[in-house]
């Protein structure tokens with residue numbers, strides 16, 4: 001189909017049968033689509049938003065590790081959206097202890113204009129030949145008698161439109177509606193997902209009158225109630241992304257009111273103007289054990305590819321999109337759309353970041369059971385670089401001298417330290433087990449049994465309610 005014919009089809013809600021249908025024009029969808037299209041295949045991205053609104057996504061706007069992003073969309077395409085590349089550390093405000101911790105953040109870090117970034121990745125995918133269809137809400141998933149996914153049913157401006165495809169890539173974000181509609185009974189696809197694995201979050205873009213002093217830092221602060229935090233991320237020294245979130249296991253917070261209250265108490269926000277408001281859910285859990293099913297793969301938030309302690313999910317979405325696309329290409333080349341062909345996608349996710357995120361989730365679980373004031377007191381006594389290491393690697397090693405210094409400073413929190421130490425051992429065991437992730441779908445059940453035993457230890461050690 002020529003480009004003109006394609007644009008006509010976009011305008012007329014005409015059905016299409018491309019090689020690959022990608023649902024969602026976010027980071028995961030754009031990277032997946034661009035990767036497949038670069039190999040010359042016909043790819044259509046379906047997006048429920050309008051063309052103007054596409055790419056406008058609730059986010060803290062902190063982007064980590066963009067220097068090593070997949071190449072399907074050139075980095076030079078994204079860079080103009082990086083409004084602050086001078087950020088190099090986290091600033092943790094701990095009001096309970098009257099302390100501010102300055103903690104270095106390893107790797108490249110930028111605060112971005114998220115909508116501009118969203119538009120640019122769409123453009124980057126379009127440059128590779130991907131067709132985008134906006135105002136198109138995916139309602140249902142088509143499945144053959146043998147269970148293979150064969151396409152999706154959508155509604156565009158009131159009209160039903162069907163798309164048949166060899167592969168459907170689900171990049172529809174948190175709580176993807178597609179997964180409610182697929183019968184996964186004959187595949188390994190992980191259906192052990194519930195609302196308590198998500199965080200509810202909200203952010204405002206706020207323009208301040210005077211430049212803030214902390215424009216080189218990501219500012220974090222615990223919320224008054226457990227398992228949540230507030231953030232202030234400087235897009236520039238006068239444009240701040242201010243937001244907060246809480247784990248949905250907790251009593252719901254009044255996000256808008258709680259943010260307003262904190263903003264009112266900060267001198268730097270006096271006279272500030274709110275330019276934009278958005279909220280959404282994000283997965284703060286381990287990645288899906290398997291995100292594949294015949295003819296179908298889930299990527300990004302739709303497969304739990306978010307760091308569960310920081311809520312950072314842009315990088316996981318970009319890589320998840322690329323790895324799934326590589327297997328889609330293999331399937332298109334061989335004509336085999338089975339789980340076995342897609343399996344390497346699961347393996348690459350686990351190897352790159354999935355194992356680490358699963359280990360970090362152990363600390364998330366701990367945070368639902370621990371006294372927050374106690375934890376904050378302890379954090380205030382810990383060496384910053386070691387905290388940073390723990391936050392990003394899922395594990396850390398503290399030398400003897402530092403251990404002793406920390407121990408002396410942290411008198412009064414020794415019970416919590418013991419608890420943390422035991423929890424770290426559980427997280428390390430889990431990390432080691434994820435490094436043995438199976439090489440084929442047949443190995444998954446046995447691997448899950450052992451993993452579930454390790455999770456029993458986590459619940460026993462932390463005293464937390466079982467999460468999965």
Ligand SMILES: Cc1cc2nc3c(=O)[nH]c(=O)nc-3n(C[C@H](O)[C@H](O)[C@H](O)COP(=O)(O)OP(=O)(O)OC[C@H]3O[C@@H](n4cnc5c(N)ncnc54)[C@H](O)[C@@H]3O)c2cc1C
Nearest residue numbers: 024026027028048059060061062138173201300301313314
């Ligand atoms: C408030 C908040 C703050 C965050 N802060 C950060 C941060 O600072 N840094 C970071 O790295 N990550 C952050 N994250 C997480 C990050 O935004 C996500 O992990 C990332 O956007 C996931 O990308 P995705 O492509 O998987 O999904 P999304 O970006 O959510 O894209 C999904 C797309 O699918 C479309 N869609 C959904 N359903 C349908 C349907 N039925 N039919 C058609 N289209 C559909 C949506 O409209 C959307 O465009 C934050 C998340 C939230 C909610």
